[in-house]
Amino acid sequence: MKKVLAIAAVAALTAGVSAYAANPFSDVTPNDWAYQAVEDLSEQGVVEGYPDGTFKGERNITRYEMAQIIARMLAKEDQLNAEQRATLDKLAGEYADELANLGVRVSNLEKKVGNIYWSGDARMRYQNNATGDDSWNGRMRINVKGQVNDSTYVQGRLNATMDFKESEDDSDVQKESEDDSDVQFDQLFANHDFGSVATVRLGRQPVAFGDQGGWLYGDTFGADAAQVTFHAGQKVDLTAGYGRFNTSDYDEGVEDQDAFYARGAADLNVAKLGVDYIKFTGDKEADTVAGYELMGANLTIPVQDFRVFGEYWKNTTYENGNDTAWNAGIGYGKLNLKKPGSFAIDVAYNDVDEGVYFGGTGLQTDALKYLTKHDATNVTFWNAMADVTLQKNVFLHGEYAFDVSADNADMNDKDAWTVSLNYKF
Incomplete structure (x- = not known):
């Protein structure tokens, strides 16, 4: 956990996060839609989650931790079905700032202008x-x-x-x-x-x-x-x-x-x-x-x-x-x-x-x-x-x-x- 926070802190300092962006260290709770979406994907065997290959579905995580999980799923996007890709696109849009600060390019988001x-x-x-x-x-x-x-x-x-x-x-x-x-x-x-x-x-x-x-x-x-x-x-x-x-x-x-x-x-x-x-x-x-x-x-x-x-x-x-x-x-x-x-x-x-x-x-x-x-x-x-x-x-x-x-x-x-x-x- 300390290692994850350290990486996130360095990324935040070097990327120049907007003052109006969501706090990358704020909690994502099990009641949030994104948390539940990742939990559903985890049950389908899609999520790699933490280094030990699991998704800790019982506790709060930070937005940067969530972004890391999404980044791992984006790396194998071609293996997902249409419904799973749609969920992943929605997650990537929600955590676009965190993904950008981690150096992850999301091509689907680059083709998006507003809701188009x-x-x-x-x-x-x-x-x-x-x-x-x-x-x-x-x-x-x-x-x-x-x-x-x-x-x-x-x-x-x-x-x-x-x-x-x-x-x-x-x-x-x-x-x-x-x-x-x-x-x-x-x-x-x-x-x-x-x-x-x-x-x-x-x-x-x-x-x-x-x-x-x-x-x-x-x-x-x-x-x-x-x-x-x-x-x-x-x-x-x-x-x-x-x-x-x-x-x-x-x-x-x-x-x-x-x-x-x-x-x-x-x-x-x-x-x-x-x-x-x-x-x-x-x-x-x-x-x-x-x-x-x-x-x-x-x-x-x-x-x-x-x-x-x-x-x-x-x-x-x-x-x-x-x-x-x-x-x-x-x-x-x-x-x-x-x-x-x-x-x-x-x-x-x-x-x-x-x-x-x-x-x-x-x-x-x-x-x-x-x-x-x-x-x-x-x-x-x-x-x-x-x-x-x-x-x-x-x-x-x-x-x-x-x-x-x-x-x-x-x-x-x-x-x-x-x-x-x-x-x-």
Whole structure:
């Protein structure tokens, strides 16, 4: 304890603490929210605490002692889940002065102005398409998050895309005019947390299904929807929503159709399980998704650095027989944007019928457009993808769709590939 106080005293004398800052030696009691938050993280095995590896949860500590505990958690932030990182960000904001005096930089706080947080990403991508012209395009997205109070925030995103090469098939860059660039506000939603029990979102928000980044639907334009998620501890989430999906490769019949959707996901450590349900409103009509009912299930099994995964979907209301979709694959490694040289590779076999796919895949190769643009009733293909961190927050992404086979298509089946350089900030 004497050693901790000595270090804190030297830091206070050399850093020039403002007279209006909180006293670094004032007590943080077990009744304070920060103390309770750290205690909760300690119970989850996150907190290293004192040199003996414990958190003394039964007595008062100083703000500098608390800052030291937070600093140790910041050092392994990449190992935390989303909820733990959110708690850590809040703690770091509360003890920003003490962390600064200890020489700890908090990058998340440096992006904060008042109650506004900024982040974004940029991408330069070349696509060798199977169903259209090759494309070369760029994209920049700016996220802004306004923290209204401890339980509520509002988030939006500005999306700017540019086509560097004239193309007859420019849907991949999400253009709505004949210009070679487009700027739009593509996300805006309010998020309210009811403690750790439930989360409600209203507005245009990201929506994805399955555990593969949205294999059949995972476009980040998501849906204009009202959505509620119930949290059963750290391992189980149940989500239900109602609204309209915002992206589809079909020219009509999807974006103007209301739908109810539900998802369930459970992390059992030895496996991740998920189920999905989508029900489009209205009576069944030809050439539309009205009345469609789709059910899906997914499974991912981690085996050390490997993972085996698969997904299955069925349209229970489609009458023409082509009503299922499935894939199965294997992956290795894990991408970490803070660790140059880290990488992840995956390869999967895909078999998709027209009765299941309604546009909006998270894949960046375009083999599934044989269904939406060229009247195929089934398409099968292998898809390989790889990501590697080149520098901190800079990574290279590549995908290759091969052995593509589409029935009833009006053009020869072709392989497709894409490569992109991506930046996070």
